[in-house]
Amino acid sequence: MSIPTAHAGDTATALSFQNLSVSFETEFSDVHAVKGLSLEVYPGEVVALVGESGSGKSVTSTAAIGLLPPNAYITGRAMVGGIDVVGLPENKMRKMRATDIAMVFQEPMTALNPVLTIERQLTESLELHGLAYGKDATNRAVELLEMVGIPDPRKRVKQYPHQFSGGQRQRIVIAMAISCDPKVIIADEPTTALDVTVQAEILDLLRELKDKLNTGILLITHNMGVVADLADRVAVMFRGSLVETGTVDQVLNHPVHPYTQKLLASVPRLEAVDVTGTWEPEPAEVLDPERKLVLEAKNLVLEYDMRGSKFRAVDDVSFELARGQILGIVGESGSGKSTVAKAVLGLLPVASGVLAVQGTNLASLRPKAARAIRAKIGVIFQDPAASLNPRFPIGDCITEPMVVHKVGNRAERIRRAEELLDAVHLPRSVINRYPHELSGGQRQRICIARALTLDPELLIADEPTSALDVSVQAAVLEMIQELQARYEFACLFVSHDLAVVDLLAHNVVVMKDGKSVEQGRVSDVLHAPQHDYTRRLLAAAPVPEPREQAVRREARRLLTELENPDS
Amino acid sequence: MKSDIEPGEQELVSLVEVEDAELARKSSQSKSQGQLVRRRFLNHKAAMISTVVLVVITLTAFTSIGFAGIPGWWGQSYLKSSSVINGGAPTLSLWPSWLGGPGFAIGEHPFGQDNTGKDYFALVMRGTQKSIIIAVTVGALSTCIGAIIGAVAGYFRGWVDEVLMRLTDLFIVIPLLVLAAVLGQLAGSKLGGSIFALALVLGMLTWTGLARLVRGEILSLREREYVAAAQAMGSKTSRVIFKHLLPNTIGVIVVNATFAIAGAILLETSLSFLGFGVKAPESSLGLLISQYQNAFTNRPWLFWWPGMLIVTIALSVNFLGDGLRDAFDPRQTKKTRRRTKKEEVSE
Structure with missing residues (x-):
């Protein structure tokens, strides 16, 4: 599939894959991860490689920088600025890294060495490749920090990674990637580990840099909103093959391949949001006096014990959750949203x-008595890889609450497990399998089944879909909705994803630094926010539609300018 | 792990469907972690050879001269003296006659005889029995104590952890050999010189390493979400520790148990050699070496047989431990076969 671009001729590509195939030899069988992929990235262009887990997108990018593990078997070509890096000896590959091809990693917390100053880490590649030494290298490092928007770079270059925030660290990682002026940068999920507002800033930075430096960027992501915000062209991968390539408008607005269509349909969208206008709230609906409150918090304060001193994670939060309702708690990391869930689960004592x-x-x-009340509460956690005991067969995982609360005999427990497996649309034969044989989405469905074993009154879902792929997330959310309609439990749904909360919840609490900044019906809070923080959150969340995203971006710029008129 | 597209699956366009189809396609035979570990262990050559060697030695030691009143197939007793034949030299000969040797023969006293004409094979076998019993008892005891102390310290953290870990430090800083010698002597005199007394004392002194390892494992495991899930569903603490945490440290525990056994054999040997362990007329490998250390120049077999057995047993147990570690943690033995083949690109 060739896309007409301004750049003609093969020599101009910053990065191109020709019929690339990668397979891994594992303990039991060979895995074919990439099957004959061809793709070009031109200088000054952002190509987004999107796909879900197991699609081979990360393997493709790792092949380009020559960091695949030794059991990988590669055929085809990966051309970095005219040189084929497939099978290139390690010493030659090493010379190309940083100067020809550089990488921005997903996790800024671990991508920097904590015991070296930023200066040492930035000048390292400059000195290794003989581009600048000593004072020159330091000056260049300061320049780079300035370029990625770190304030007061001359002073801060002497600091250590822990003295920077997550977003700043990602900026430093980007500075490292551009330090030797590479022809192409591979950005592997560069914003996935960041909060939405920080993500928006990093995306702005990348957009600015690509124009300034004329570097090709291969953006690996699963987030369609990020694609709409940054990419020029999009390549969609599914099970090791490219299923669709095209400009961002073609692919996001007029997808041709059924996989792309289905993938885009499963992205939750938060539309009709008014982030700037003032708006008359509808009269509050009259609360049914007969309604049964399942969960109630009044002036709730929660504290962590930090070696003697107390850290107040949740401060004076109140909410009510009635039977059959879903209450969403949203906020960025450190807002205390998961702490509330922890306290309801009895994992943290209530301070006041x-x-x-x-x-x-x-x-x-x-x-x-506290143990007895646990039988009424079910829980789903975030990480499907860690939320099932790897030594328990699935059947035992699901029926564990019955064992703990001494409900039923063996036959009844097996019957209950089968019922629940039907409810989460998994085959009954799974009962004797082990968690490691299931995919993340399937494991999360097992967690849902386990949470429902004792017919709980209250379901606590702590970021249940944030570790899942978009289409899997859609299936899991649909399942939670369906089960909630059937069993009518109340649900406390903690999430950082506003669109997911919009889709699922009836009421919402927006939290920031342990305090509730705004709460009410989803239709009010998320569609006509009154508080600036909520507005900023909404404006920062990218939408998977390039034109709409451009509007959103402009609105966000106005909002931030309103707040900091001097900058 | 199959990734090839099966017929009729091309039209699947959602990851959920693909995953569910894959799950349905998997053979109904599902493998637990235990089965995977077993399979890797059976493929580990050094560990398998060691296992066979250990089984052969153990069977020979226990069946040849009998155990606990049951008579064995070897006719002579380790207690009965008889006349010394040919200076007590071994009658065992493995050098076949067609190579110019005396021919294959076991003879009356294959391992020779000691000063008083006792059959040395019977003595060595008796010593091996005792050494194995002590080693296994010590291994089991120190593993149980270490695992429980480590688990409790790691789970509760805080002051419980402080107290238990300082206790562990206390055991570590006192020289093991001195403490074992004194306590072994005490226990021996109180309990009539039984080897179990010695084994109990050694077991109660050698749990420290495992306790620290298990504590570290538990500290990281207790942050997993399945532990939080178990607590949230109202499980008792004992259930969380014994059902969810300890079984997941089984790799560390089993591997260290084997090393504890190898260590115990050597510790018993050292103690007996120094005269604080097993006492005559009872026999142990260390005691035999100690008794005949002066005979090394003129009757070296009195030294070699027990020495060889100690080394063989300790090595085999160590190899076994290596095999178990590789089986539990396959990441440590990654295949390093790099294949890169360039194929012409059809353009």
Whole structure:
């Protein structure tokens, strides 16, 4: 599939793959990860390689920089500025890294060496490749930091990674990647580990740099909003093959391949948002006096014990959750949203205030009664890889709550497990399998089944879909909705993804630094926010539509300018 | 792990469907982690050879001279003296006659005889029995104590951890050999010189390494979400520790148990050699070496047989431990076969 571009001729490509295939030899069988992929990235262009887990997108990019593990078997070509790097000896490959091809990693927390100053880490590649030494290298490092928007670079270049925030660290990683002026940068999920507002800033930076430096960027991502915000062209991968390539408008607005269509359909969208206008709130709906409160927090304060001193993670938060309702708690990392869930689960004591499940205050309960109330609460956690005991067969995982609360005999427990497997649309034969044989999405469905084993009154879902692929997320969300309609439990849904909360929840609490900044019906809070923080969150979340995203971006710029008129 | 597209699957366009189809396609035979470990272990050559060697030595030691009143197939007793034949030289000969040797023969006293004409084979076998019993008892005891102390310290953290770990430090800083010698002597005199007393004392002194390792494992495991899930569903602490945490440290525990056994054999040998362990007329490999250390120049077999057995047993147990570690943690033995082949690109 060739796309007409301004750059003609093969020599002009910054990076091109020709019929690249990669297979891995594993302990038991060979895995064919990439099957005959061809793709070009031209200078000054951002090509987004999108796909879900197992699609081979990361393997493709790793092949280009020559960092695949020794059991990989590669055929075809990966041309970096005219040189084929497939099978290139390590010493030659090493010379090309940083000067020809550079990488921005996903996790800024671990991509920098914590015991070296930023200066040492930035000048390292300059000195290794003989581009600048000593004072020149330091000056260049300061220049680079300035370019990526680190304030006061001359002073801060002497600091260590832990003295920078996550977003700043990612800026430094980007500075390292551009330090030797590479022909192509591979950005592997560069914003996935960041909060939305920080993500928006990093995307702005990348957009600015690509124009300034005329570097080709291969952007690996699963987030369609990021694609719409940054990419010029999009290549969609599915099970090791390219299924569709085209400009961002073609692919996102007029997808041809059924896989792309389905993938885009499963991205939750938060539309009709008014982030600037003032708006008259609808009259508050009259609360049904008969409604049954399942969970109630009054002036809730939660504290972590940090070696003697107390850290207040949640400060004076109140909310109510009635039967059959879903309450979303949204916020960025460190806002205390997961801490609330932890306290409801009894994993953290209540420091002050009231946290009551069906009218019983958790803090006043004796251990035995507290254990009994656990039977009424089900839980789904974020990481499907860690939330099932690897030594338990699936059947035992699902029926564990029955064993703990001594419900039913063996036959009844097996029957219950089968019922629940049907409910989460998994075959009954899974009962004797082990968690490692299941995919992430399937494991998360097992977690849902386990949470529902004892017919809970309350389901706590702590970021249940943030580790999942978009289409898997859609399936899991649909399942939660379906089960909630059937069993009518109340659900506390903690998420950083506003679109997911919009899709699922009835009411929402927006949290920032442990405090609730805004709460109410989803239709009010997420569509006509009154608080600036909520507005900023909404404006920062990218939407998978390039034109709409451009509008959103402009709105965000206005919002930030309003707040900091001097900058 | 199959990634090839099966017929009729091309039209699947969603990851969920693909994954579910793959799950349905998998053979109904599912492998637990235990089965995977077993398979890797059976493929580990050094470990398998060591296992066979250990089984042969153990079987020979226990069946030849009998155990606990059951008579064995070897006719002579380790207690009965008889006249010394040919200076007590071994009658075992493995050098076949067609190579110019005396021919294959076992003879009356294959390992020779000691000063008083006791059959040395019977003595060495008795010593091997005792050494194995002590080693296994010590291994089991120190593993249990170490695992439980480590698990409790790692799970509760805080002051419980402080107290238990300082206790562990205390055991580590006192020289093991001195403490074992004194306590072994005490226990021996109180309990009539039984080797179990010695084994109990050694077991209670050698759990420290495992306790620290298990504590470290538990500290990281307790942050996993399945532990939080178990706590959130109201599980008792004992259930969380014994059902969710300890079974997941089984790799560390099993591997270290084998090393504890090898260490115990050597520790018993050292103690007996120094005269603080097993006492005559009872026999142990270390005691035999100690008794005949002066005979090394003129009757070297009295030294070689027990020496060889100690080394063989300790080495085999160590190899076994290596095999188990590789089986539990396959990442440590990655295949390093790099294949890169360039194929012409059809353009």
